[in-house]
Amino acid sequence: MKTVDVMILIALISAGIIFLAVRGIVFWFSRRRRHGGHHGSHRPHLMRPYQRPKENMYYGLRNLALSATPAQLGLTMPSDETKVFGLVMDWGYEGAVVTVVSFVTGDASLYLSSGAVIIGGITHKSVSESAKKLIDFSQQYLAKAEKTKETPIPPFNKIYFYFLTNNGIFKAQTEMKSIEDETSELHGLFSECNDVITEIRLLEERGFFKSPKGKKVMGDESPAKFGN
Numbered sequence: 001m002k003t004v005d006v007m008i009l010i011a012l013i014s015a016g017i018i019f020l021a022v023r024g025i026v027f028w029f030s031r032r033r034r035h036g037g038h039h040g041s042h043r044p045h046l047m048r049p050y051q052r053p054k055e056n057m058y059y060g061l062r063n064l065a066l067s068a069t070p071a072q073l074g075l076t077m078p079s080d081e082t083k084v085f086g087l088v089m090d091w092g093y094e095g096a097v098v099t100v101v102s103f104v105t106g107d108a109s110l111y112l113s114s115g116a117v118i119i120g121g122i123t124h125k126s127v128s129e130s131a132k133k134l135i136d137f138s139q140q141y142l143a144k145a146e147k148t149k150e151t152p153i154p155p156f157n158k159i160y161f162y163f164l165t166n167n168g169i170f171k172a173q174t175e176m177k178s179i180e181d182e183t184s185e186l187h188g189l190f191s192e193c194n195d196v197i198t199e200i201r202l203l204e205e206r207g208f209f210k211s212p213k214g215k216k217v218m219g220d221e222s223p224a225k226f227g228n
Contacts, residue, residue, distance in 0.1 A: 056115040058099075062088070065101040065109070066151050070166055073105050077166035086164035087138045089193045091176075092154040099153075100193050102131040103164075108196050113153065118200065127199045134192045138163060141189045145170035161189060 070077045070085055077083055084104075091098040097113040106128030108121030121127035138161075145163050148171040154160045159179065163170040178184035 056113075057117060058097075058111050058113045058115060061109075061111050061117060062090075062099055062101075062153075065099075066162060066164070066169065068103070068164060073103060073107075075104070082142065082165050082167045084135055084139050084142055084163050084165050087135060087193075088151075088162040088164070089190070090154050090160045090162070092156045092158045094156065097153045100196060102134045102193075102196055104132060104135040106131050108200070110197070110200065121196075121200060124199075124203055127196065127203065130196045130199045134196055137192045138189060141172065141186065142170060144185060145172035147171075159186070159190065161186065 065086070065088055068086055073085065075085055077085065086101070086103040089100045091100075095114070099111040099113075101107070101109045101111070106122045108127050108131040109117070109119045111117050121131065141161070142163055142165070145161065147168055148162075149169070151162055151169065151171070152160075154173070157176040159174050159176060161172045163172070172186055172189075174184040174186045174190070179187055179190050184190070
């Protein structure tokens with residue numbers, strides 16, 4: 001298990017949560033072409049969470065991800081250029097903020113501001129490779145971002161991208177409407193984040209993510225708003 005997942009696991013254990021794999025933060029983008037470049041509709045199929053933690057760890061885990069350093073990840077970064085080693089995408093959805101975290105090491109996690117979390121993506125090759133691909137792809141979008149010291153969460157229908165680099169954090173933002181009609185200059189980056197989510201979703205459908213009691217994270221298939 002890599003450093004970031006260890007840090008997250010320690011935080012969860014300290015709150016009395018061993019592991020929570022929740023369907024409430026996993027999406028399936030309909031009509032998505034599995035191996036194509038076009039992603040069709042971006043509206044997610046929302047699932048009801050199987051279980052919620054007794055204590056909401058969202059902000060703590062998100063801050064932990066945003067404060068990660070190359071040294072913590074065991075990375076050696078160049079001194080003559082700015083390189084992305086992690087990406088945090090925050091999506092303001094109905095009733096909650098969805099956060100997708102990916103690192104160049106292959107770490108990938110999903111957090112929901114209502115309290116649901118899923119970690120451990122690095123242990124699955126498909127998720128890990130998708131996360132690495134996302135970070136490599138995100139480098140070309142760094143020029144569209146501005147350096148920032150503030151990392152707020154977005155309001156409804158806004159999407160914030162935080163690029164974690166060896167020279168600090170950079171931020172870019174867009175609106176969901178622009179993603180849906182494919183006019184946003186960040187549409188491609190959002191689609192790559194979607195790929196990470198999709199890989200997690202595929203594993204969830206196969207029953208790889210389980211509840212603490214060993215039950216499959218499956219059940220009520222009806223759509224639900226975040227936080228329900």
